[in-house]
Amino acid sequence: MSDVIAGPPRGGRRGDSPARKDPKDLAQLESHPVSLRRIGGLFRPHAGRLAVVAGLIVAASAVGLAMPFLTRRVIDEAIPRQDVPLLMLLVAGMLAVTVVGSVLGVVQTWLSTTVGQRVMHGLRTDVFVHLQRQSLDFFTRTRGGEVQSRLTHDIGAMQSVVTTAATSVASNVTTAVGTAVAMAALSWRLSLLSLVVLPPAIWLTRRVALMRRAVTARRQRALADLHGQVEESLSVSGVLLGKTMGTGPVLSDRFRAGSEGLLDLEVRAELAGRWRMATMSVIFAAIPALIYLAAGLPATSGGMTIGTLVAFTALQAGLFRPLMGVLDVGVQVTSSLALFSRIFEYLDLPVDIADPAQPVELDPAEVRGTVRFEGVSLTYPGAGRPALDQVDLTVPAGTRLALVGATGAGKTTLASLVGRLRDPSAGRVSIDGVDVRDLRLSTLAEIVGLVPQETYLLHASVRENLRYARPDATDAEIEEAARAAQVHDLVTSLPDGYDTLVGARGHRFSGGEKQRLAVARTLLRDPRVLVLDEATSALDTRTERQVQAALDVVSRGRTTITVAHRLSTVRDADLIAVLDGGRVVELGDHETLAAAGGRYAALLAASEERRPEPALAA
Structure with a gap:
């Protein structure tokens, strides 16, 4: 991978995957490329904690995969044989898996959030100090809201990327790989069936997700416009200007029109969300049904036990979400790099008026x-x-x-x-x-x-x-x-x-x-x-x-x-x-x-x- 991440070539085809990413993110990366080495430098002081977080993610995923195998033994061995000691042992193992997984998750969240907050604290402070050193000309040509947005919203979003998205990607990849291996170990026949069923299911879900993302982006822009109208019109200076210019009715009509547009987008966003949930519900119901059908047919069952079927179905249900997360990695990476680009763009601004390298001491x-x-x-x-x-x-x-x-x-x-x-x-x-x-x-x-x-x-x-x-x-x-x-x-x-x-x-x-x-x-x-x-x-x-x-x-x-x-x-x-x-x-x-x-x-x-x-x- 190149050390510098920039936007796609201008001659890229419309069908390429970057077209699904936010064009503003791609434009930001093209105007101000981001060095991966520079981003890595932010996290280098926390390498030890990050290694522990990675280990906890792998451990949590491995522990979670033990649950289907314990379930299979309960159904196939302990219950049919009325083996109470074995049943107690397996149930205790299930509880232990849940407790250990929860504890690992809490520790992982604590460590990753601490690292993310420390990195964001350093960035936030560095940007503020650097902007304090900028000349008046910078603030004359830059909107005040833009400076505030980068200091608060962008860095806040970056914290979410660092603590949530990054750990989510690692967890999704680990879980998806581990689940696929466990599924193959349980039943290679049903695993082959999953390879046929999953791609169209994932394609349909992504289509609905992209539709919802487009509507949500428009809704966010409409909300930003409405927020800007409120900030400009209902501040002390804005109200004074409106009263002296007699523009109250015009501002009210403009706000009403913006609110009506937002109303339509809110409804469409809600419907898009419902469509996504409905699609996933259908998929979650259809895939187990097909697995049960395959398990019941003599040609495909291969002497499968009930415990294996239940365990496989549980693994199958847990595979869909991690796979979707892995497929969204490109979008998440582009979004996070765009946020780093916006912050680094400010940090890279030259300081026109700075302290001299060798100042003259004057009392x-x-x-x-x-x-x-x-x-x-x-x-x-x-x-x-x-x-x-x-x-x-x-x-x-x-x-x-x-x-x-x-x-x-x-x-x-x-x-x-x-x-x-x-x-x-x-x-x-x-x-x-x-x-x-x-x-x-x-x-x-x-x-x-x-x-x-x-x-x-x-x-x-x-x-x-x-x-x-x-x-x-x-x-x-x-x-x-x-x-x-x-x-x-x-x-x-x-x-x-x-x-x-x-x-x-x-x-x-x-x-x-x-x-x-x-x-x-x-x-x-x-x-x-x-x-x-x-x-x-x-x-x-x-x-x-x-x-x-x-x-x-x-x-x-x-x-x-x-x-x-x-x-x-x-x-x-x-x-x-x-x-x-x-x-x-x-x-x-x-x-x-x-x-x-x-x-x-x-x-x-x-x-x-x-x-x-x-x-x-x-």
């Missing part, structure tokens, strides 16, 4: 905070022009720099480079002369604090949301940061104070309140460099002045880089950099730039002409 407490951009350029993948183009800019320690410019000028992109949310395509960004790419990400996070434009709050208490920035922060430090961000009075006015639950994505707070909580959360870390990405853009005029006053206080002694949304907030900045087309076209303080009559003066005039109505507090 955050001794950082002065001089930030320098040297020949910085950045082009987003697929973009026609660079977002930043040869930017040279120095921000002395303790300086308040404001970045202004029209939408798309590159302000947020430039600010994001300081905390390594992205890396430049060319040039370097340094803090106190050290390239930020030479610092550990954890060290850089202690040095640079970022308040983004869009605030994200956890579904937890206010205290937990603030302590997220510094898990060891005391209650006094949390309250001090909240006061600095002008949000302490608001929090204490809530029914439970700092223990008040924020709610899903912080929807119980207004935009300005969430913004101030985000400022407090960042200030709790006391960074030497503070990056404010339009941190006051969601605030009304009065609250903006309060927060701006607080920011003026906390920015003293630290380097502050502000992406300005309103030019009124940057008049007191030490430096104002005007960006246009990814370049710094002007640099100076407010008075100098306003008097120069250049780009900044034009932006200032345009903002005064608009004269927007004051925003109201939410």
Whole structure:
């Protein structure tokens, strides 16, 4: 077998067996082949336990095969002869076989489940840690539901494959082989008859099973679509969008149509299941009937005893299900490999922003905070022009720099480079002369604090949301940061104070309140460099002045880089950099730039002409 499992050749015939497998699984394997050696590596640390599991499977199958032979002796010898000691011995043997088989099954399940859960735990943790290291660009182009699906559903399904499917395959193969040998030992004539009867019975059952699988797949897709509608339409944001857009009736009609389609598929799936059960019932009744007929005909009986007939029938009944399981191995293997492929695909994603191999040791407490951009350029993948183009800019320690410019000028992109949310395509960004790419990400996070434009709050208490920035922060430090961000009075006015639950994505707070909580959360870390990405853009005029006053206080002694949304907030900045087309076209303080009559003066005039109505507090 090749070391790499991929999809079938594109020129394969429609009648080939892979056509029965899920096309999505085959497409996944073709796009991201799976190495068997890599899968084996996951289980190598558990080789000892797996060997024990394999031994238990063989032992359980062998013990189970003793039952028909004990039954034959009971019927042919013990009962007709009224041999009570032999009967007691055989009955005790039957009970012992049952008890031993059950105990072996429990131990096997415990071992296989433990191994499977440990492997899945390792994979789940590795994927989570690896995704944490991915850049913002990955999460921008990837649906959040896709990430969650692979972390939870796919790995959960893989656990089922490892603990159930794998042991089931081994058990089915062992049982089928052992049963066939035992049947031949009991009666080779009836074994030959089984070879004639079993193939059409198996073919018919598989046909019904494939039909049911197709209906079930469609039902699962319909359920997924319905789940997606519920998630999108009945979330806080979805309900708000529906109410403001007046799309409630349209969404209701769409949900009703999806539910009706699911109703039809549910009925068809149930009928398909009933057809399968009916088919198997007919087969289970027909095969023993044919065996009894053969045993009763002089030409085929060969002097068969009643005990042999009963024992053979019991073995025959136990052969059908293992054979079906063995025939489904191909589908199970393809499904399991597709799941491994989806997980490995994420683990194989390159890390764009990673810790350096030999990091520079820099004590955050001794950082002065001089930030320098040297020949910085950045082009987003697929973009026609660079977002930043040869930017040279120095921000002395303790300086308040404001970045202004029209939408798309590159302000947020430039600010994001300081905390390594992205890396430049060319040039370097340094803090106190050290390239930020030479610092550990954890060290850089202690040095640079970022308040983004869009605030994200956890579904937890206010205290937990603030302590997220510094898990060891005391209650006094949390309250001090909240006061600095002008949000302490608001929090204490809530029914439970700092223990008040924020709610899903912080929807119980207004935009300005969430913004101030985000400022407090960042200030709790006391960074030497503070990056404010339009941190006051969601605030009304009065609250903006309060927060701006607080920011003026906390920015003293630290380097502050502000992406300005309103030019009124940057008049007191030490430096104002005007960006246009990814370049710094002007640099100076407010008075100098306003008097120069250049780009900044034009932006200032345009903002005064608009004269927007004051925003109201939410």
